[in-house]
Amino acid sequence: xxxxxxxxxxxxxxxxxxxxxxxxxxxxxxxxxxxxxxxxxxxxxxxxxxxxxxxxxxxxxxxxxxxxxxxxxxxxxxxxxxxxxxxxxxxxxxxxxxxxxxxxxxxxxxxxxxxxxxxxxxxxxxxxxxxxxxxxxxxxxxxxxxxxxxxxxxxxxxxxxxxxxxxxxxxxxxxxxxxxxxxxxxxxxxxxxxxxxxxxxxxxxxxxxxxxxxxxxxxxxxxxxxxxxxxxxxxxxxxxxxxxxxxxxxxxxxxxxxxxxxxxxxxxxxxxxxxxxxxxxxxxxxxxxxxxxxxxxxxxxxxxxxxxxxxxxxxxxxxxxxxxxxxxxxx
Amino acid sequence: xxxxxxxxxxxxxxxxxxxxxxxxxxxxxxxxxxxxxxxxxxxxxxxxxxxxxxxxxxxxxxxxxxxxxxxxxxxxxxxxxxxxxxxxxxxxxxxxxxxxxxxxxxxxxxxxxxxxxxxxxxxxxxxxxxxxxxxxxxxxxxxxxxxxxxxxxxxxxxxxxxxxxxxxxxxxxxxxxxxxxxxxxxxxxxxxxxxxxxxxxxxxxxxxxxxxxxxxxxxxxxxxxxxxxxxxxxxxxxxxxxxxxxxxxxxxxxxxxxxxxxxxxxxxxxxxxxxxxxxxxxxxxxxxxxxxxxxxxxxxxxxxxxxxxxxxxxxxxxxxxxxxxxx
Numbered sequence: 001x002x003x004x005x006x007x008x009x010x011x012x013x014x015x016x017x018x019x020x021x022x023x024x025x026x027x028x029x030x031x032x033x034x035x036x037x038x039x040x041x042x043x044x045x046x047x048x049x050x051x052x053x054x055x056x057x058x059x060x061x062x063x064x065x066x067x068x069x070x071x072x073x074x075x076x077x078x079x080x081x082x083x084x085x086x087x088x089x090x091x092x093x094x095x096x097x098x099x100x101x102x103x104x105x106x107x108x109x110x111x112x113x114x115x116x117x118x119x120x121x122x123x124x125x126x127x128x129x130x131x132x133x134x135x136x137x138x139x140x141x142x143x144x145x146x147x148x149x150x151x152x153x154x155x156x157x158x159x160x161x162x163x164x165x166x167x168x169x170x171x172x173x174x175x176x177x178x179x180x181x182x183x184x185x186x187x188x189x190x191x192x193x194x195x196x197x198x199x200x201x202x203x204x205x206x207x208x209x210x211x212x213x214x215x216x217x218x219x220x221x222x223x224x225x226x227x228x229x230x231x232x233x234x235x236x237x238x239x240x241x242x243x244x245x246x247x248x249x250x251x252x253x254x255x256x257x258x259x260x261x262x263x264x265x266x267x268x269x270x271x272x273x274x275x276x277x278x279x280x281x282x283x284x285x286x287x288x289x290x291x292x293x294x295x296x297x298x299x300x301x302x303x304x305x306x307x308x309x310x311x312x313x314x315x316x317x318x319x320x321x322x323x324x325x326x327x328x329x330x331x
Numbered sequence: 332x333x334x335x336x337x338x339x340x341x342x343x344x345x346x347x348x349x350x351x352x353x354x355x356x357x358x359x360x361x362x363x364x365x366x367x368x369x370x371x372x373x374x375x376x377x378x379x380x381x382x383x384x385x386x387x388x389x390x391x392x393x394x395x396x397x398x399x400x401x402x403x404x405x406x407x408x409x410x411x412x413x414x415x416x417x418x419x420x421x422x423x424x425x426x427x428x429x430x431x432x433x434x435x436x437x438x439x440x441x442x443x444x445x446x447x448x449x450x451x452x453x454x455x456x457x458x459x460x461x462x463x464x465x466x467x468x469x470x471x472x473x474x475x476x477x478x479x480x481x482x483x484x485x486x487x488x489x490x491x492x493x494x495x496x497x498x499x500x501x502x503x504x505x506x507x508x509x510x511x512x513x514x515x516x517x518x519x520x521x522x523x524x525x526x527x528x529x530x531x532x533x534x535x536x537x538x539x540x541x542x543x544x545x546x547x548x549x550x551x552x553x554x555x556x557x558x559x560x561x562x563x564x565x566x567x568x569x570x571x572x573x574x575x576x577x578x579x580x581x582x583x584x585x586x587x588x589x590x591x592x593x594x595x596x597x598x599x600x601x602x603x604x605x606x607x608x609x610x611x612x613x614x615x616x617x618x619x620x621x622x623x624x625x626x627x628x629x630x631x632x633x634x635x636x637x638x639x640x641x642x643x644x645x646x647x648x649x650x651x652x653x654x655x656x657x658x
Contacts, residue, residue, distance in 0.1 A: 028466070056466050062496060067455045067489035074459020074473075077444050078394070080466070082459070097486075101449050102456065110437035111428035112652040114444065146653045170655035198656075245654065 005188040009181060012156035012188075013045045013121065016163035017083065019192060021053045027167060028057050028075060030068055031085025031121075035060040042087055043123060043182065065091050069098035072118040073106070081117050081167055088134045089124035089176065103172040104147035119166040123177040125216060125266060126303045126314050130179075135303040137215075137267035142174050143244035143276070149173040149197055150243040154218035156186040161195030162241060169197055178216045200247035202254065206236035209324050210254040210261045212277055214240040217264040217296070220317035224324070233328065243273055251277060252284045259290035260327040264320050269297035291330045294323040335554055337547050339614045341387060345546045346605045348383035350620075351627050352403045353602050355412055358631035359402070359419060363581055367639075368419060370433055375403035377576035380601045381506050381543040382407035384550040385474060388557050389442070394460045394473040396445045396453040399434040400506075400575075404476050409441040412634040422641035429644040430652065444473075450511075451481035454490035454503060461499035461566075472560040474502045479570075480511020482525045491568065495532035500560035502553070503568045506543060508575035513587045526570035535565040543571025544601040576600075 007015065020027045029049060033042055038060050040047025050058035061068050065086060072082040086092050092099060103116045126135040142150045151166055151173055153159035159177075166173035195201075200212075204225050211221050218239050225235045236254050240247065255261045261281050263274040274295035281293050296319045304310050356376055362368040375382070378400075386407025389395070397404040405415060410426070418425030419433050426438045434448035444460060447453045457475035464471040481487060482505055494501050505525045509516045522528055529538025537559065541552045549571055556567035574596040578585040585593070609615055615623075 028462075059462075059497075062489070062493055064489035064493055066486045067458060067493040070452070070455020070457075070486070070490065071459040071462055071493065074396075074444075074456040074461070075463040075466075076459070077439075077456070078460050078463030078467075080459075080463050097449055097452055098455060102445070102447070102452060106437070106445065107655065108652045109427060109431040109435040110652075111426070111430045113427060113437050113439055115655060149654070 006185040007156045007188040008183045008185050009156050009159055009177065010043060010045055010183065012159035013163060013177060014047065014049070016160045016167070017046065017049060018052070020083070020164055020167045021049060021057065023192070024081060026080045028059070028080050028082040029085070030059045030061050030071060030082060032061055032063055032068075032087050034058065034085055041085065046085070065095035066098055069095040069103065069120065072120070073098060073103050073116055076116050076118045077106075077114055083119045083121060083167060086120055086122040089122045089138055090133045090136050092120070092122060092138065099142070099148065099172070100145050104145045107171065108147055115170045116172045117170045119163070119173045119175055121163070121175045121177060123179050125178045125180050126298065126310055127180045129305060129307060129310065131305040132302040137176075137265070139174075139176055139243050140267060140272045143246070143273060147171065149245065150176070151197060151241065152176045152215040152243055153241065154215055154239050157189035157193065158195060158241060160189045161193045162197070164192070164194045165197050168194070173197070176215065181216060181219065184219070195241065198242050198245050198247060200250040201239045201241055202236065202250060203239050204235065204237035206234035206258065208234045208258055208260065209327055210236045210238060210251070210258045211264065211320070211324065212238045212240065212251055212261060213264040214243055216266050217315065217320065220320055221264065224317065224321055228324065235324070246276065246280070248280050248284070251280065255281050255285045256288045259288050262294045262296065262320065262323045262327060264296040264315065266298055266315060268300050269295060270300050272297060291327040294327055296320050296323055334558070337550055339612060341550060342546055342605070342609055343614050344387050345380065345383045345550060346609055347623065348386055348407050349379035349602060349605065350624060352379040352382065352406050354624065354627040354631050355406060355415075356402060358628070358635055359416065360581060362635060370419060372433055372581040373400035373579065374577040374581055375400050377596065377600070378506055378508060378543070378573045379403050380546055380605070381504070381549055381571045381573060384546055385504065385553050387550065388553050389472070389474065392442060393471050394442045394444050394457070396447070396457045396460070396473065396475040397443070398446065398450070398453060398477055398481075399448045400478070401436065401446045401476065405436055405438070405443050405446070408443050410436070410438045410443050412631065413637045414438060416634045417638040417641050420638040420641070421644065422638055423644040424637070424641040428648060430648065451477060451484035451486040453477060455486050457501050458490055458494050458497070458499055461494065461501040462497065464500055465497070470561050472500045472502060472557050474504050476504045476506055478511060479505060479507040479509065479516050479525055480514070480519060481505075482528065483511070483519055491529070491532050491536060491566070494566040495535040498535050498563065498565040500563065501566045502556045502560055503566060505568065505570040507570050507572050510575060510579070510588070512579050524570055526568055529568040536568060537565070538568045538570070540570040540572065543573040544599070546605060
């Protein structure tokens with residue numbers, strides 16, 4: 001049997017963008033340093049694309065995040081499907097007006113007359129010694145804004161399928177890439193692979209505990225599921241893929257079956273995605289619960305720089321394991 | 332290509348649109364005053380010539396991005412009054428089914444692509460419309476309106492710089508009405524004019540200041556800016572000086588506006604002045620204008636009645652148009 005082709009996350013994003021540009025002449029890319037003249041992007045995702053598709057369609061911008069998102073919105077109103085790169089997620093803060101007041105709301109405020117089919121790709125995640133302004137997971141902010149979709153892939157294949165789906169979606173999508181795992185490899189998907197947005201993936205069926213997550217912690221949970229299985233404990237593993245709109249049905253169905261839920265995310269704990277999921281579970285599956293719903297998250301602090309502090313800030317795989325064991329004990 | 336020339340017909344055309352805007356504005360304000368309409372309104376009273384001259388020059392498929400004080404821009408671009416007023420009344424027949432309101436009117440059928448309620452936010456979006464035109468080669472131009480106050484927000488700089496670097500077919504139309512909300516131009520703005528800031532964006536950006544209340548001056552500057560954009564020569568920062576007769580919002584006590592200044596502006600009301608001008612030039616008679624005004628007032632009345640007779644938007648609409656694929 002021949003080896004399965006594997007690709008890194010970075011290659012996955014690049015593949016999705018390349019396929020989208022080739023498939024649809026209305027797909028455009030814009031962002032800081034993304035052209036080949038500038039080295040194909042700080043993270044090399046867009047390498048080769050400006051040469052292949054021209055700098056009209058793959059355009060390096062000034063360091064002007066409001067102008068980047070605004071240009072993406074305007075072009076989308078004129079029938080284009082722009083993909084804007086915001087180099088680090090913390091930099092979306094300077095473009096919040098364009099994202100929140102305009103991209104997310106124009107469909108609603110126009111009574112459906114206009115839509116904003118843009119994709120905003122951005123990179124983040126702690127554990128890379130970049131300190132407090134280059135590491136935050138801010139997905140909950142955007143999940144709190146109706147009108148924008150928030151997508152976080154956890155495998156290279158999913159990254160291809162979800163990014164293609166974001167680009168083809170008629171609403172604005174925020175696509176969050178994890179910096180730490182960018183060179184991690186996984187099986188490559190077939191050509192023109194797409195995954196549905198708004199649909200969680202039950203990637204491992206189980207009967208004892210529902211473990212719900214997205215993005216980086218999924219790598220920890222996959223390993224934990226194997227080790228628990230060796231002990232005879234069966235985890236049902238749900239990868240949200242799309243954080244918002246949240247696939248509540250899949251979560252509730254699973255928790256009604258297992259009676260136990262552990263939610264894990266890298267973002268800080270308070271007022272986060274985990275809180276929303278826990279609330280949904282208690283609203284819709286209270287009678288089925290055999291243990292309190294557990295949340296695993298990073299600490300409620302700024303992301304620190306020093307390696308030891310940064311590790312102390314981050315959620316740990318062992319936290320997830322402990323939480324699972326506690327729910328099994330009904331705690 | 333020889334340039335379009337300003338003619339008596341041009342002047343009459345501009346006056347006609349400006350008068351129509353004034354009639355609509357007064358009709359709407361009358362509805363608020365009488366308690367039929369509850370909303371925050373930012374009247375364009377006094378700024379009509381700018382929009383009318385611009386509208387006279389733009390093609391139907393050109394784009395406009397405007398702001399909360401946008402009634403004049405929307406009408407001049409060809410947005411039907413019924414759609415506007417029904418939106419003000421929050422009716423199902425409004426341009427946006429009552430989901431946007433006066434600060435968020437959209438009407439792509441006439442090229443009114445965005446009306447923003449956030450100062451300065453339209454400029455970055457206008458660039459995107461221009462970028463799309465540049466890629467498609469469709470020769471459309473985009474005019475984005477904003478006040479003098481908006482020239483002090485960061486988005487102004489980001490947008491003008493990008494437009495100049497990319498040589499976009501965008502006209503940045505600053506309607507300088509001398510106040511950003513209640514603060515005077517001088518107290519908020521370091522440069523003598525807004526247009527002189529164009530110099531910071533190099534050779535690709537042209538900066539021009541005109542008397543926006545003078546039809547010929549305004550029209551000529553806008554003609555040049557549009558031609559420049561259409562042939563791919565780049566953006567223009569066009570500053571049209573004007574005055575805001577009714578303050579920032581309907582009901583604004585305007586205590587911050589000196590009485591003499593307001594009196595002088597009212598004495599130079601462009602709607603009155605241009606009327607005198609076209610009569611003196613023998614283009615139309617007093618009676619012609621009276622008849623025109625009467626017809627416009629009837630049209631406004633009809634649009635108001637249309638709005639009042641229209642059904643309210645069904646409350647089930649509250650959760651639609653959030654996402655395209657929502658149930």
